[in-house]
Amino acid sequence: xxxxxxxxxxxxxxxxxxxxxxxxxxxxxxxxxxxxxxxxxxxxxxxxxxxxxxxxxxxxxxxxxxxxxxxxxxxxxxxxxxxxxxxxxxxxxxxxxxxxxxxxxxxxxxxxxxxxxxxxxxxxxxxxxxxxxxxxxxxxxxxxxxxxxxxxxxxxxxxxxxxxxxxxxxxxxxxxxxxxxxxxxxxxxxxxxxxxxxxxxxxxxxxxxxxxxxxxxxxxxxxxxxxxxxxxxxxxxxxxxxxxxxxxxxxxxxxxxxxxxxxxxxxxxxxxxxxxxxxxxxxxxxxxxxxxxxxxxxxxxxxxxxxxxxxxxxxxxxxxxxxxxxxxxxxxxxxxxxxxxxxxxxxxxxxxxxxxxxxxxxxxxxxxxxxxxxxxxxxxxxxxxxxxxxxxxxxxxxxxxxxxxxxxxxxxxxxxxxxxxxxxxxxxxxxxxxxxxxxxxxxxxxxxxxxxxxxxxxxxxxxxxxxxxxxxxxxxxxxxxxxxxxxxxxxxxxxxxxxxxxxxxxxxxxxxxxxxxxxxxxxxxxxxxxxxxxxxxxxxxxxxxxxxxxxxxxxxxxxxxxxxxxxxxxxxxxxxxxxxxxxxxxxxxxxxxxxxxxxxxxxxxxxxxxxxxx
Amino acid sequence: xxxxxxxxxxxxxxxxxxxxxxxxxxxxxxxxxxxxxxxxxxxxxxxxxxxxxxxxxxxxxxxxxxxxxxxxxxxxxxxxxxxxxxxxxxxxxxxxxxxxxxxxxxxxxxxxxxxxxxxxxxxxxxxxxxxxxxxxxxxxxxxxxxxxxxxxxxxxxxxxxxxxxxxxxxxxxxxxxxxxxxxxxxxxxxxxxxxxxxxxxxxxxxxxxxxxxxxxxxxxxxxxxxxxxxxxxxxxxxxxxxxxxxxxxxxxxxxxxxxxxxxxxxxxxxxxxxxxxxxxxxxxxxxxxxxxxxxxxxxxxxxxxxxxxxxxx
Numbered sequence: 001x002x003x004x005x006x007x008x009x010x011x012x013x014x015x016x017x018x019x020x021x022x023x024x025x026x027x028x029x030x031x032x033x034x035x036x037x038x039x040x041x042x043x044x045x046x047x048x049x050x051x052x053x054x055x056x057x058x059x060x061x062x063x064x065x066x067x068x069x070x071x072x073x074x075x076x077x078x079x080x081x082x083x084x085x086x087x088x089x090x091x092x093x094x095x096x097x098x099x100x101x102x103x104x105x106x107x108x109x110x111x112x113x114x115x116x117x118x119x120x121x122x123x124x125x126x127x128x129x130x131x132x133x134x135x136x137x138x139x140x141x142x143x144x145x146x147x148x149x150x151x152x153x154x155x156x157x158x159x160x161x162x163x164x165x166x167x168x169x170x171x172x173x174x175x176x177x178x179x180x181x182x183x184x185x186x187x188x189x190x191x192x193x194x195x196x197x198x199x200x201x202x203x204x205x206x207x208x209x210x211x212x213x214x215x216x217x218x219x220x221x222x223x224x225x226x227x228x229x230x231x232x233x234x235x236x237x238x239x240x241x242x243x244x245x246x247x248x249x250x251x252x253x254x255x256x257x258x259x260x261x262x263x264x265x266x267x268x269x270x271x272x273x274x275x276x277x278x279x280x281x282x283x284x285x286x287x288x289x290x291x292x293x294x295x296x297x298x299x300x301x302x303x304x305x306x307x308x309x310x311x312x313x314x315x316x317x318x319x320x321x322x323x324x325x326x327x328x329x330x331x332x333x334x335x336x337x338x339x340x341x342x343x344x345x346x347x348x349x350x351x352x353x354x355x356x357x358x359x360x361x362x363x364x365x366x367x368x369x370x371x372x373x374x375x376x377x378x379x380x381x382x383x384x385x386x387x388x389x390x391x392x393x394x395x396x397x398x399x400x401x402x403x404x405x406x407x408x409x410x411x412x413x414x415x416x417x418x419x420x421x422x423x424x425x426x427x428x429x430x431x432x433x434x435x436x437x438x439x440x441x442x443x444x445x446x447x448x449x450x451x452x453x454x455x456x457x458x459x460x461x462x463x464x465x466x467x468x469x470x471x472x473x474x475x476x477x478x479x480x481x482x483x484x485x486x487x488x489x490x491x492x493x494x495x496x497x498x499x500x501x502x503x504x505x506x507x508x509x510x511x512x513x514x515x516x517x518x519x520x521x522x523x524x525x526x527x528x529x530x531x532x533x534x535x536x537x538x539x540x541x542x543x544x545x546x547x548x549x550x551x552x553x554x555x556x557x558x559x560x561x562x563x564x565x566x567x568x569x570x571x572x573x574x575x576x577x578x579x580x581x582x583x584x585x586x587x588x589x590x591x592x593x594x595x596x597x598x599x600x601x602x603x604x605x606x607x608x609x610x611x612x613x614x
Numbered sequence: 615x616x617x618x619x620x621x622x623x624x625x626x627x628x629x630x631x632x633x634x635x636x637x638x639x640x641x642x643x644x645x646x647x648x649x650x651x652x653x654x655x656x657x658x659x660x661x662x663x664x665x666x667x668x669x670x671x672x673x674x675x676x677x678x679x680x681x682x683x684x685x686x687x688x689x690x691x692x693x694x695x696x697x698x699x700x701x702x703x704x705x706x707x708x709x710x711x712x713x714x715x716x717x718x719x720x721x722x723x724x725x726x727x728x729x730x731x732x733x734x735x736x737x738x739x740x741x742x743x744x745x746x747x748x749x750x751x752x753x754x755x756x757x758x759x760x761x762x763x764x765x766x767x768x769x770x771x772x773x774x775x776x777x778x779x780x781x782x783x784x785x786x787x788x789x790x791x792x793x794x795x796x797x798x799x800x801x802x803x804x805x806x807x808x809x810x811x812x813x814x815x816x817x818x819x820x821x822x823x824x825x826x827x828x829x830x831x832x833x834x835x836x837x838x839x840x841x842x843x844x845x846x847x848x849x850x851x852x853x854x855x856x857x858x859x860x861x862x863x864x865x866x867x868x869x870x871x872x873x874x875x876x877x878x879x880x881x882x883x884x885x886x887x888x889x890x891x892x893x894x895x896x897x898x899x900x901x902x903x904x905x906x907x908x909x910x911x912x913x914x915x916x917x918x919x920x921x922x923x924x925x926x927x
């Protein structure tokens with residue numbers, strides 16, 4: 001269907017040439033679902049954009065054959081005709097991919113008119129038909145609605161309808177479900193799968209979510225730093241990864257662990273794409289690295305079950321799980337003092353103004369939480385359920401409309417100025433976005449030292465010494481004291497945020513989605529750090545996340561939130577094994593996890609292609 | 615693989631200042647503008663040296679050599695490189711001293727206006743509510759006052775002087791900066807790092823100065839640079855109308871006014887050409903530099919131009 005041979009993409013920038021994709025070959029079989037997995041920066045999206053001619057400045061070499069023609073040498077006009085008509089595209093963010101000023105229907109029919117000469121009525125009929133197919137009820141009426149009148153999941157359905165309406169043989173979906181909630185995500189994936197079977201469309205799906213791919217993909221390609229690391233059928237790759245990188249990725253995903261276990265993280269971080277290492281791109285992070293890995297390009301190994309791996313190892317790796325760390329004990333102690341008591345907290349905003357009728361928008365509807373010292377409470381819910389708002393109410397940043405928040409037995413609402421300032425030392429927040437929560441114009445030393453400055457705890461050399469000590473604690477190099485946040489990777493920035501939260505020895509740390517912006521391998525590092533800090537320092541965590549696997553892994557107890565209410569609160573394992581609430585069951589059913597690894601089975605090395613991917 | 619040879623590659627981490635300078639130098643127009651401004655500053659600073667070298671004071675009237683027998687100004691020659699004006703004064707020396715006035719007024723007025731604009735804009739944007747309402751309406755009010763009329767009235771009451779010129783210019787030019795800063799602060803205030811600071815217990819003043827101000831450096835640098843030519847032209851206008859620098863002290867606006875009086879420029883083109891060109895190139899240079907600075911400091915504003923597809927490996 002689509003075949004790429006020796007595809008390389010390099011993008012010239014001010015800092016030098018970025019080697020985004022290096023000598024990648026693959027072929028997509030008709031009617032299948034081809035998955036491309038990789039962490040951010042692995043070149044997976046850039047590769048597809050280059051294939052479709054959407055990167056005018058990039059230097060693309062190799063060849064990509066689609067319907068007998070080489071897409072890379074096709075004139076722009078012909079490529080433009082192909083896009084949409086023969087190759088459909090679905091993008092990550094349905095909100096920014098839909099034009100806010102045109103109705104849904106107009107945008108879909110525009111796609112039809114761009115490629116075919118049909119009457120407006122016929123185009124409309126086809127669009128309505130397609131909208132019905134992708135599960136939009138009342139399609140004829142909703143045809144004239146605007147994107148903002150649709151929910152996120154509905155918008156993604158519209159995007160899928162738009163991509164499918166011309167019935168293209170190939171669809172490229174770039175992270176189609178990343179911006180969506182878990183329950184919606186499951187529906188969208190099911191829809192894509194169903195459409196593929198009904199219409200016989202071939203789907204290429206790009207994602208970072210291995211769990212998702214393992215459930216739907218027929219074939220997968222794992223990419224790392226622009227290289228194709230592993231390629232093979234989905235079952236073979238996920239059950240018995242042959243490349244250490246794939247194995248490491250699967251090992252660092254928290255869903256493969258029982259609660260409380262130490263995750264096996266991949267150390268380090270991906271190489272800079274400006275200067276690729278001479279040998280294997282993964283060598284410096286690889287647990288199986290041999291001396292020659294760092295200096296020579298690995299050969300391509302082909303195994304008996306069709307799996308191909310770019311590695312010096314002749315046999316597939318053993319599952320890393322065998323050597324996992326022992327289960328550590330829980331920190332929770334039923335007799336420990338209560339740190340936080342949230343009692344029937346409600347929050348509502350007044351809506352309507354001078355001219356319209358005044359109303360009330362309720363965000364939190366009576367929340368009760370109790371958190372003991374040394375405990376981790378997970379707060380799970382979909383976007384818009386009020387979990388982040390609750391975090392800000394507990395942190396004292398938003399006053400509650402009614403009810404009380406007691407920290408160390410003191411009511412937040414009744415604090416005077418000095419008491420409020422004192423309370424700021426006791427509760428700390430770690431934010432979701434490691435890029436937005438650090439001031440880009442201040443040095444890391446100043447950012448971590450902020451709590452000391454604001455509370456006049458330490459100054460001068462003492463402050464510097466303490467900051468460097470904190471940096472050491474969270475695993476940062478203290479010599480990087482004078483750097484700016486932009487010089488750190490996402491995972492390192494989240495460590496900076498944690499160091500800042502630790503500075504004043506708080507009673508409670510609230511983590512607001514601390515790892516959802518990070519890659520799987522980095523996520524495991526940060527989760528491990530959080531765990532070891534908790535054990536060393538006896539910290540109390542409130543952990544907010546939408547990711548059930550992560551929450552289960554870290555938390556003692558879990559509260560499930562839906563529409564401003566806590567619908568279920570129980571021990572972490574109890575939630576998983578015996579969910580009481582319907583909503584909890586829906587959430588659990590929707591989360592997809594990669595299958596457990598089974599060991600290498602009967603796989604044999606059949607062929608080694610030396611130096612082929614140079 | 616072409617780049618990774620035998621030596622282990624090192625990724626050069628360029629500092630933002632380094633990157634900015636590299637972008638600025640690559641932009642030819644900004645570079646020329648910058649060099650012109652440096653030369654102009656040197657020319658203004660060296661005005662007494664120019665005076666000593668030529669031997670003509672800016673206010674001395676050379677009735678014997680500087681005026682023709684009919685009392686008309688002398689065209690550029692060996693003694694008067696840029697000619698003389700209607701009173702027989704050396705245009706070159708007056709131009710040098712005039713540059714001092716123009717730059718002084720331009721830079722001082724812009725800095726003062728920037729300071730007021732930043733303060734007001736920051737307070738309005740950060741505090742919001744009624745503070746914002748009052749300050750924003752005050753800015754609207756000032757922007758709608760006819761400045762020449764107001765300047766005329768002020769000068770007729772207090773009499774022309776350098777400090778009054780600067781005061782009038784500052785009063786009428788800080789509002790642009792104020793509005794820009796207010797908008798920026800309004801969006802910065804909602805950023806997560808400000809919330810992070812607040813959750814650590816930082817007060818409003820601390821957040822404004824420590825967290826927000828450093829993030830405003832780009833608009834501050836760019837708009838202050840762009841305000842300088844405005845102030846220079848403003849001063850020239852005031853002097854041209856006789857409301858600015860008091861004669862016989864030289865200023866570019868005053869020189870142009872002298873040239874216009876009695877239509878003397880009809881016989882002495884150099885009286886209009888040299889001060890006019892000086893004014894034109896100065897304002898043009900500052901404007902180009904400001905534009906270049908904006909591009910250099912905020913690379914997202916303009917895509918990087920890269921060499922077309924070429925060398926295949």
